Amino acid sequence: MITTPLTDALVRGAAELEATARGVRPHRLPAWVRDRFPDPQLMTAQSRPSGVRVVVATLARAVELVLHPSAVSYRGVTRERGSVDLVVDGELVASHLLDGGDHAEVDVLTGAREFREGPTFTARFDDLPAGDKVVELWLPHNEVVDLIALRTDEPVLAAEPAGRIWLHHGSSISAGSNAATPARTWPAVAARRGGVELHNLGFSGSALVDPFVARVMRDRPADLISVKFGINVVNFDVMRLRAFVPAVHGFLDTIRDGHPTTPLVLMSPLFCGAYEDTPGPGGMDLDALAAGEVVFTAGRHAEPPQLTLRIIREALAEVADRRDDPDLHHLDGTTLYGEQDAVAHPLPDALHPDTATHELIGERFAGYAFGPGGPLRR
Template sequence: MTAGVPLTPAFVRGVLRLEPTARGVAPHRLPAWALAQAADPQLSMVEAQGAGVRIALRTAATSVTLTAHRTRVTYAGAPARPDGSIDLVVDGEVVRRTRTSGGTTTELDMVTGQPTVIPGDDLVATFDGLPTRVKDVEIWLPHNETLEIIEVTADAPVTESPLVGRRWLHHGSSISQGSNAARPTGTWPAVAARLGGVELQNLGFGGAALLDPFVARVMRDTPADLLSVALGINLVNSDLMRLRAFRAGLHGFLDTIRDGHPSTPLLVVTPLHCRIHEATPGPGAFDTEAIAEGRLAFMATGDPAEVPAGRLTLESIRTETARLVAERQAADPHLFLLDGLTLYGAADEAAHPLRDALHPDAETHRFIGERFAQHVFTHGPFTS
């Protein structure tokens, strides 16, 4: 007997929208109206990538199959990116992993910006040999690729899997999305969520954690028991605003979230250590010398002499965020601050350098997630 898994939000977790396509459904982590307001190809690309998105079901099936079509972006002249990972979790334990393949690849020329589209086949990922008992099964989609779900089938009936715990809604940058993590269950929010026993909804968007009002409204309107925002690095490397606008923007962002969640624990995380932007403003840029050597790396191009005039750095964002949160805490006892340097500081960079000068590697994602769980779920503001 073969049972089809309904492609609905009850079974596809971590999404805010399931878009019908010619093949099946495309998971999205933002609603269509938010993307229309952004009008930003970068955000449109990354919000459709499956960070925190998983297919969850309860079943006695011994075989589950996912058929999907992936879309990925690569960079001409840079080292080939590894294929994405699909992780199988059974009763809370990661038990299997398979690589993605085929699909549609867009290769970007980093000098001209011109794309080359390379078509490919659908992928079929079958997980056989599962225990015969009734169990909770999760198929975690790649955090850094887009998968259109064509179908999911099992060899026994399926029902909805219950939530694992409280609902944690988190917003951040590519670091929160999981850039350079090796697998979807290995991004630092996924690591922290598993250790904290919570149900993750990841609104980490590569290059797009920019204090956008529509993201605050999405967070306002999304059910959650725990809320967190990790803001700073994209504001610096995009050179989007000056200190005066940052103050008002962060106040407004938090005000909007509080309109829908007036007493939900809300954690503000200041930036992790990133040497190139600690005291040097953006904009960030590709390091052309590294690319010439076959490496993908980033650099800061701003002038530190302009910081007194309001150009943002990670140092100035940490200082202002701490001041602003302390100010608001007088009237908001459920607002909390976490210094990002406790998760990844200068000493950590010496031992675990950012290989592209911007993003943690797989091992670093793991210990950032473990530290977050220790500081926030075990002893901190999200203690149950």
């Protein structure tokens, strides 16, 4: 097998690769952000390489990706491991469930963490189609990984970009929470349908209208941009309406400093019954956790000044309406997943969609954004 160094030329969707004792670790936020604001939640979220993939052009019929994963779980709850997905010429053809690696088990009640080291893992895919092709290895969206080696039975080259760059920012749903594999998260589904290159800045628990994320988006190459705000602002109870609206305007202003006419979609939250009319802060249902399930709950005391999803949808629609920006488009998130969808496709933990619902949301977004007359089609 031929071993090829894993460099920026082969790893797509990351801001940078950090050299580690084992290999290289993809980060979705640059070092200056990580140094300035090393919030543990954000640092973990941005280190999980949602949307990041190794992309090569090759004649290879066999490929191996050697990596060392780091997983987090809750004590008493069984959680599915991450996966490496194989996409060939834009089609998802196989998936390899992770094993080994390091593991941190968290006791939600006490905050205690138990850490166990494990072995390095190799994802091997055989019987790839004959002939020249573009091979993408999508990294797990829900585990941190150190990339160690890429091995193939034929040489590889850096592949040309498949399409325009779509830069997206959102919360854990955009990062892919509860999707079974990385290429089946809703942004990945939409990107394949739209024929675009996904750069995913979906950060679990961290879509909080942070100015430094706006600066990152300002400075990143992008042909198409979308931002989705709401659920984290509510379930962390970090703002009132007076602060939220100016913060969103400022976020958009910063993006426009670097991308003055790039098509930009401002998305409001998907339907989530727990937070439609009940504000945060949110948390886990401890009774459900004791039974081995993860279920999220909203706050118990609704006060009109606190933000809810309905209030945020109205505010974001008004923000879009008030801006003199012909390239800014507003998308009501409930058109992607609404109240009736919650009946047919309930959120398994009351907060995040399952794999089938991720695919539904991705298909709908692609139809809206990349279909005939769509705001991101040009």
